[in-house]
Amino acid sequence: xxxxxxxxxxxxxxxxxxxxxxxxxxxxxxxxxxxxxxxxxxxxxxxxxxxxxxxxxxxxxxxxxxxxxxxxxxxxxxxxxxxxxxxxxxxxxxxxxxxxxxxxxxxxxxxxxxxxxxxxxxxxxxxxxxxxxxxxxxxxxxxxxxxxxxxxxxxxxxxxxxxxxxxxxxxxxxxxxxxxxxxxxxxxxxxxxxxxxxxxxxxxxxxxxxxxxxxxxxxxxxxxxxxxxxxxxxxxxxxxxxxxxxxxxxxxxxxxxxxxxxxxxxxxxxxxxxxxxxxxxxxxxxxxxxxxxxxxxxxxxxxxxxxxxxxxxxxxxxxxxxxxxxxxxxxxxxxxxxxxxxxxxxxxxxxxxxxxxxxxxxxxxxxxxxxxxxxxxxxxxxxxxxxxxxxxxxxxxxxxxxxxxxxxxxxxxxxxxxxxxxxxxxxxxxxxxxxxxxxxxxxxxxxxxxxxxxxxxxxxxxxxxxxxxxxxxxxxxxxxxxxxxxxxxxxxxxxxxxxxxxxxxxxxxxxxxxxxxxxxxxxx
Numbered sequence: 001x002x003x004x005x006x007x008x009x010x011x012x013x014x015x016x017x018x019x020x021x022x023x024x025x026x027x028x029x030x031x032x033x034x035x036x037x038x039x040x041x042x043x044x045x046x047x048x049x050x051x052x053x054x055x056x057x058x059x060x061x062x063x064x065x066x067x068x069x070x071x072x073x074x075x076x077x078x079x080x081x082x083x084x085x086x087x088x089x090x091x092x093x094x095x096x097x098x099x100x101x102x103x104x105x106x107x108x109x110x111x112x113x114x115x116x117x118x119x120x121x122x123x124x125x126x127x128x129x130x131x132x133x134x135x136x137x138x139x140x141x142x143x144x145x146x147x148x149x150x151x152x153x154x155x156x157x158x159x160x161x162x163x164x165x166x167x168x169x170x171x172x173x174x175x176x177x178x179x180x181x182x183x184x185x186x187x188x189x190x191x192x193x194x195x196x197x198x199x200x201x202x203x204x205x206x207x208x209x210x211x212x213x214x215x216x217x218x219x220x221x222x223x224x225x226x227x228x229x230x231x232x233x234x235x236x237x238x239x240x241x242x243x244x245x246x247x248x249x250x251x252x253x254x255x256x257x258x259x260x261x262x263x264x265x266x267x268x269x270x271x272x273x274x275x276x277x278x279x280x281x282x283x284x285x286x287x288x289x290x291x292x293x294x295x296x297x298x299x300x301x302x303x304x305x306x307x308x309x310x311x312x313x314x315x316x317x318x319x320x321x322x323x324x325x326x327x328x329x330x331x332x333x334x335x336x337x338x339x340x341x342x343x344x345x346x347x348x349x350x351x352x353x354x355x356x357x358x359x360x361x362x363x364x365x366x367x368x369x370x371x372x373x374x375x376x377x378x379x380x381x382x383x384x385x386x387x388x389x390x391x392x393x394x395x396x397x398x399x400x401x402x403x404x405x406x407x408x409x410x411x412x413x414x415x416x417x418x419x420x421x422x423x424x425x426x427x428x429x430x431x432x433x434x435x436x437x438x439x440x441x442x443x444x445x446x447x448x449x450x451x452x453x454x455x456x457x458x459x460x461x462x463x464x465x466x467x468x469x470x471x472x473x474x475x476x477x478x479x480x481x482x483x484x485x486x487x488x489x490x491x492x493x494x495x496x497x498x499x500x501x502x503x504x505x506x507x508x509x510x511x512x513x514x515x516x517x518x519x520x521x522x523x524x
Contacts, residue, residue: 034391
């Protein structure tokens with residue numbers, strides 16, 4: 001709450017009060033359920049998805065629940081599978097999808113059914129039902145795969161528990177059956193460890209602090225147009241003082257603000273009168289008067305994936321993406337050949353390597369503390385009591401692998417011609433290390449916080465790190481400048497490129513954290 005005060009009342013210029021609830025909290029019941037995806041196409045065992053949906057139907061039928069998945073595709077697959085099971089058991093369907101691509105009528109119909117609480121209703125949803133929509137309380141939360149953050153997990157858990165009953169959270173975690181070609185991410189059972197780490201942090205009442213180093217230029221554009229639209233006209237110095245000097249955009253310097261205003265003027269969103277007042281331009285008036293202007297959130301745009309001109313599918317791009325980088329799609333490794341931002345297309349070619357990890361962490365920006373908690377779990381003898389038998393077995397497998405690979409002795413491990421690097425840091429620092437190593441000539445890619453460096457050895461990696469330490473330290477904006485900005489916030493198209501790079505760099509890179517880690521390799 002103190003961070004909120006610092007953001008909304010910079011330097012405590014204006015008065016404020018913090019009002020905190022002293023109400024007692026209800027009990028919490030948590031379980032992590034583990035599943036194995038059988039290896040091989042000829043396996044006769046039921047797949048993990050079938051086992052998960054069977055358990056979801058058995059555990060959730062007859063009451064109301066939220067089933068959180070991390071993609072729209074997964075919500076649809078789960079909702080369809082559970083609706084089919086209702087039909088097989090000759091009962092009315094009570095499982096429905098909820099995500100941003102559905103029509104307003106479908107979403108609001110499901111929300112109303114949850115609010116009325118007359119019929120058993122479970123929504124398979126993305127983060128759309130995590131915040132801001134009144135659906136009352138449901139009986140329990142089901143989380144498929146690891147959540148995006150501890151704060152997200154905490155918010156979702158708070159949706160459950162009614163009439164004094166305990167809040168209930170069940171996490172359904174699938175890991176690949178191991179083979180001799182399994183990626184080290186699978187062997188370490190990293191998704192299971194991430195879930196256990198997040199639950200431990202949740203129980204310790206920790207959640208991610210606000211990232212106060214960002215610029216939020218997209219939101220600033222919205223606020224500039226809103227203030228001018230409200231007052232009819234404002235001087236530039238008044239606008240800066242209101243929003244930046246004494247307002248929540250304190251990281252934005254006057255020269256940055258001036259560059260933003262000039263860009264808005266060129267695009268006819270703003271114009272300046274003879275007496276120096278800023279007023280809305282022709283285009284600005286149209287934007288402000290449209291109802292969509294008042295939403296601050298933006299859904300990541302889907303990029304079309306192509307190989308030799310043939311469509312493979314599409315993915316939302318939420319992390320830095322560069323030419324030569326590896327991505328995982330449809331169970332295969334692909335190398336990025338070209339990123340065409342203007343038409344949202346990514347050209348790929350197949351990449352060599354063993355079986356790709358099932359859990360690659362894409363779309364998740366994890367905090368340092370989560371990965372450090374995972375590292376402590378690997379090092380300790382702790383056994384999570386909230387894991388079922390299968391999840392505990394997966395957990396113990398991951399710890400054995402960690403010890404067999406002697407990862408407690410060195411963060412670098414070589415397998416064939418690939419060096420796996422384990423910084424045990426959040427995604428911002430891992431992104432930075434990966435991009436810096438690529439700029440230094442190494443073929444580096446990151447998956448779930450692990451950096452894979454192809455066609456090299458440990459000594460060459462260490463030598464490259466030493467040369468990086470001896471070179472000038474780049475700014476986060478310089479790293480962002482070298483990568484196609486495939487991530488966009490709502491009003492990014494209205495912002496000058498140099499400000500987008502500043503914003504992108506602050507959001508995705510942690511140069512200080514990366515350099516602290518590089519320095520530990522010098523010691524080793």
